[in-house]
Amino acid sequence: MKKLLVSPAPHIHGKDSTQGLMRDVIIALSPSLLVSIYFFGFSAIKLAFVGAITCLLVEFAIQKYIIKGKVTVNDYSAALTGLLLALNLPPNSPGWVVFIGAVVAIGVAKMSFGGIGQNLFNPALVGRVFLLVSFPVIMTDWTIPVSWFREGIDASSGATALSIVKEGLSKGMTMDQIFEANNFSYAQMLFSKIGGSVGEVSALALLVGLVYLLIRRVIRPHIPLSIIGSVMVLSGIFWIIDPSHNPDPIFTVLTGGILIGSIFMATDYVTSPMSTKGMIIFGVGIGIITVLIRNFGAYPEGISFAILIMNATVPLLNNYYKPKRFGKEVKNG
């Protein structure tokens, strides 16, 4: 008699795999990566390469020699963490800085919690914030390295738009004066930034990534939209109250890390809520904290801290905000 395979239903499986999803996120990051290579040349390649390879090696070494368990580096999640970390650093960062950041990201923030799926905080952001508080000078040096493609770029200052604004305001200038003095334009922000992290350089490239992630159904739009929306609303309120000393909402969203943070960092599966309601509260929380840090804090940018703070609330959000249950509200149609 023919031997039959017996197992419980369902007998078929969808095409999604952890590996495939992570690969899609890396693909979504590639426009930003290409743009940053265009602007920063070898430096961008170096950062991305060192970040990804270090993360892979650290995860491999810990799984193989410390935990002595299953090695899962081929799920691309470590490589993604490395890339995200690299894209969140100033373009002129030395390689050893990325290396330390990657070791902290994977070794401390991910593997010590139990590896993929177990960590409370976004590994790439933990790595970045660790570097920011440990090496503040390097992490705020926005010098633009020489690119192969763009010659004669002002390799001098390259301060981020946000730090220029923060400094200007503290000197008593108004927003109009700052804009005029620095030649800021929205088109410039959309296509290429004045200065900033490797991956922040073009808002458009990041938005292309968002569209790709949404079309491939890798992420749902709730988190990015609620972050961007709440940032615009809150900064809009400040701007209406005092337009000469507060940046307008569009400037606020297009500068700094709001886009890369809301599209790629806050949507990290492991460290974001499971239900739609939870996702929206999570996003709004990030938006509010970001604007508060930008307007009242010591740092010009606050989205990294905002995401990490909201990461800590995820278990609570999952507990209190359940998905819409079937049959809880009887509608009569």
Add this chain to the structure above:
Amino acid sequence: MSRTFSIGGIHPHDHKISVNASIEDFPLMDMAYISVSQHLGAPAEPVVAKGDQVKVGQLIAKASGFISANIHSSVSGTVTAVEPLPDISGNLIPHVVIKVEGDDWEESIDRSPEIVKEVKFSPKEIIDIIAKAGIVGLGGAAFPTHIKLSPPPGKKAEYLLINGAECEPYLTSDYRVMLEYPEQMLIGTKIMMMALGVSKAYVGIEENKPKALKLLKKIASKGYKEIKVVSLKKRYPQGGEKQLIDAILHRQVPSMGLPIDVGVVVQNVGTALAVYEAVQKNKPLFDGVVTVTGGCMTEQRNFRLRVGTNFERIMFAIGGFPKDAVKLISGGPMMGKAISRMDAATVKSTSALLLLTEEETRRGEEGNCIRCAKCVEACPMGLEPYLLNRLARAGRTDDLEVNLIQDCIECGCCFYSCPSNIPLLDTIRLAKGQVLKIIRSRPKK
């Protein structure tokens, strides 16, 4: 505009490769193995013994207890044994074994092809005939139909829904019934409406069956105006009772409730045909349309198959067990049951035999939960499968109940969409059984 349910769901490839295979009568077998437990509820009591001569359509086992159903012989011949035999899962169930001799039907059965439109019975008579004919829900659960058509006191049906969604991939038996017995099916629907005393009925059909939609709409608009044929979006599990009611009427059955709690009774297309044949043609339920399909097969078939045909015989009829197939499933790939024994036989509610290859049915290696929330998004009941899985593995039945594990309809959307291949439904199904036991053991208020 097509309608659909409001929460969750997935879009698996539909693989309806057998859609164009017309229904053909399955060649008469040599032996019939008829189980006395083909329905939800108490097994029927055999009323024949070894050596008895039986005819096609003769009662061979009588319903025992409130929830039970009569069983009729699907063949004519001599009873050679009444003995326990394995069912598809290998459980020993009493079977009536009949050696087939000729094809001699009970004289009372009207075998003419004429369509009898006029219904001459009262609601009570209809329910009696359906009970006598041993009709059970052919959508899968095999719940005795006469009980479903007699709502408990205090509950009143407003609508009858006929489930023609056939949202499971591969299956085409309901589709073929709708195409080849459209009017009979609508008369069956009308009969059930009379039995329930409702004035409105809907037939829900997914848009991937445009021919059936068009045909039934045409016939219904001519002579069956009280039956509305509606188009549904293609989405699994649309054919789930609760999802179908939500899709068509925008009413949600409450947790632990039944469709009748929102004034609805749902029946399947195949059941409607069986009701027509029982009431208008005096034919008890002893056969049904069964899709025999699989990507590894050269020919796809839709058979009209007698109850009690064993699987070896069916494989023989399609030219042998396909070389590449490793799994034989009774039903669809999402909710069907893997058959463990080729010597087991079909029952009333068998709607399909699906053959899958190792590659089609392979389960990937399980990884860590990456908390992607795909299972939460997919769950049509609005549950959190990732959480239920974790609680189930920890044996935390109290928390499982708070998180509504008892509402799980076991559709498999969670496991289907899990990128880490976590067998979510396996653990949830086991724990759900425990939790239901605990809930039922509590004293009633």
